[in-house]
Every structure is written in C-alpha cells, then in structure tokens.
Amino acid sequence: GAVVSQHPSWVICKSGTSVKIECRSLDFQATTMFWYRQFPKQSLMLMATSNEGSKATYEQGVEKDKFLINHASLTLSTLTVTSAHPEDSSFYICSAREITGGMDSPLHFGNGTRLTVT
Amino acid sequence: GQQVMQIPQYQHVQEGEDFTTYCNSSTTLSNIQWYKQRPGGHPVFLIQLVKSGEVKKQKRLTFQFGEAKKNSSLHITATQTTDVGTYFCAGPGSGGSNYKLTFGKGTLLTVNP
Numbered sequence: 208g209a210v211v212s213q214h215p216s217w218v219i220c221k222s223g224t225s226v227k228i229e230c231r232s233l234d235f236q237a238t239t240m241f242w243y244r245q246f247p248k249q250s251l252m253l254m255a256t257s258n259e260g261s262k263a264t265y266e267q268g269v270e271k272d273k274f275l276i277n278h279a280s281l282t283l284s285t286l287t288v289t290s291a292h293p294e295d296s297s298f299y300i301c302s303a304r305e306i307t308g309g310m311d312s313p314l315h316f317g318n319g320t321r322l323t324v325t
Numbered sequence: 326g327q328q329v330m331q332i333p334q335y336q337h338v339q340e341g342e343d344f345t346t347y348c349n350s351s352t353t354l355s356n357i358q359w360y361k362q363r364p365g366g367h368p369v370f371l372i373q374l375v376k377s378g379e380v381k382k383q384k385r386l387t388f389q390f391g392e393a394k395k396n397s398s399l400h401i402t403a404t405q406t407t408d409v410g411t412y413f414c415a416g417p418g419s420g421g422s423n424y425k426l427t428f429g430k431g432t433l434l435t436v437n438p
Binding site: 241248300302310314316317 | 356366368369370373375413417425426428430431433
C-alpha cells in the first residue's frame with residue numbers, strides 16, 4: 208500500500224530556532240501534498256497545499272514566512288517552522304495523494320511530527 | 326466555505342454496544358471519505374462513498390451516504406476495544422478548492438471492556 212514517511216517523529220527545540228520536517232512518499236509519486244496541524248483532541252486543520260515545482264498555497268491565517276514549504280520532487284515535501292515559539296508546539300501531519308489518483312482520491316498520511324518548543 | 330459538521334464529539338460505550346457517528350455538510354458533496362485515527366497515531370483511510378444513497382460495509386462497520394449527498398454516517402456493530410480512536414469524515418472543498426479535503430471535528434470513541 209501507499210506509504211508516507213514523515214521525519215522526525217518528535218522534536219524539541221528552543222524558542223527562536225527553526226525546525227525542518229520532511230514528508231516522503233515511499234512507493235508512489237505525489238504532485239500534491241498537504242500539511243495539517245492538529246491540537247490535542249481536535250480536528251485536522253489544513254495549513255497549506257504543497258505543489259511540486261511551484262509555490263505552496265497557504266490557508267487563510269497561516270503565515271507563509273513562518274511555515275516555509277518546499278516541494279522539491281514528486282516524492283518529497285518539507286515544512287520548516289522558522290523562529291519557533293511555544294505557541295507553535297503542536298502535532299504536524301503531512302499527507303499525499305497519488306499522482307495516478309484523481310482529485311477525489313484518498314489521502315495517505317505520514318505518522319506526524321510532535322513539535323515542542325521550549 | 327465548505328463546512329463538514331460531525332456529531333457526537335465524544336462517545337463512550339461498553340464493549341459489545343453499537344456506535345454511530347454522523348456527518349453533515351452545508352453543500353452537496355461529490356464524495357465523502359472516512360478516516361480513523363488511533364490515539365497517538367495518524368489518520369488512516371477507511372472508505373470513500375461516491376453515489377447517492379450508497380451503503381458500504383467493512384466487517385462490523387457500515388457506511389452510508391445520504392440521498393442528497395449532504396450527510397453520511399458510520400455505524401459500528403458490537404464494538405470492540407480495537408475500535409477505539411477518533412473517526413473523521415472528510416469532504417472535498419467547493420469550487421476551485423475541490424482538491425482539498427475538509428475534515429469534520431471527529432468523534433472520539435472509547436470502549437469500556
């Protein structure tokens with residue numbers, strides 16, 4: 208089955224530093240990947256849509272200069288949380304849609320990254 | 326914009342009891358998807374419903390899509406402790422955003438053994 212690998216699984220960083228999270232589709236290609244943020248016991252909030260070879264599309268209220276997204280290839284998207292602050296602490300999850308699937312095809316999620324900013 | 330409402334937010338049952346979660350959309354959906362997220366885990370795709378009035382079964386799970394394609398339900402018969410988790414419905418965005426999925430708030434199911 209389609210596997211999405213997300214790394215790291217968890218990270219603790221100091222306030223003011225930057226953290227990069229990688230999302231890889233291991234056995235399929237994805238022109239589009241999605242980055243979500245999830246607070247404890249809450250739903251998945253879409254942050255941005257990552258498009259291979261072009262700029263990411265950010266949801267309203269998400270600071271693009273703070274959450275840098277790079278979709279370098281058909282199998283890799285990265286999210287960099289710049290100048291992290293404690294309020295950025297959260298569970299970040301990426302997902303990908305197979306290039307062969309239509310726009311309605313299901314999403315395959317990574318394992319998520321739990322970010323704690325001290 | 327597209328909104329997907331899901332109820333209840335929480336449901337606690339005794340093992341062996343049935344469970345149902347409901348999903349309602351403000352607009353007609355081209356399809357609806359269901360995902361399960363175990364505690365500490367990530368969402369895993371369960372099923373996709375496309376046709377009006379569609380009913381699909383996966384062992385003890387029954388998924389329905391309403392005739393108007395605005396609502397859906399997931400019913401679990403005789404719950405087991407392995408059913409614990411949060412169940413999300415998700416529908417595509419409207420218009421030019423139809424490539425995105427909007428998730429409901431989810432229903433957290435806990436099962437008392």
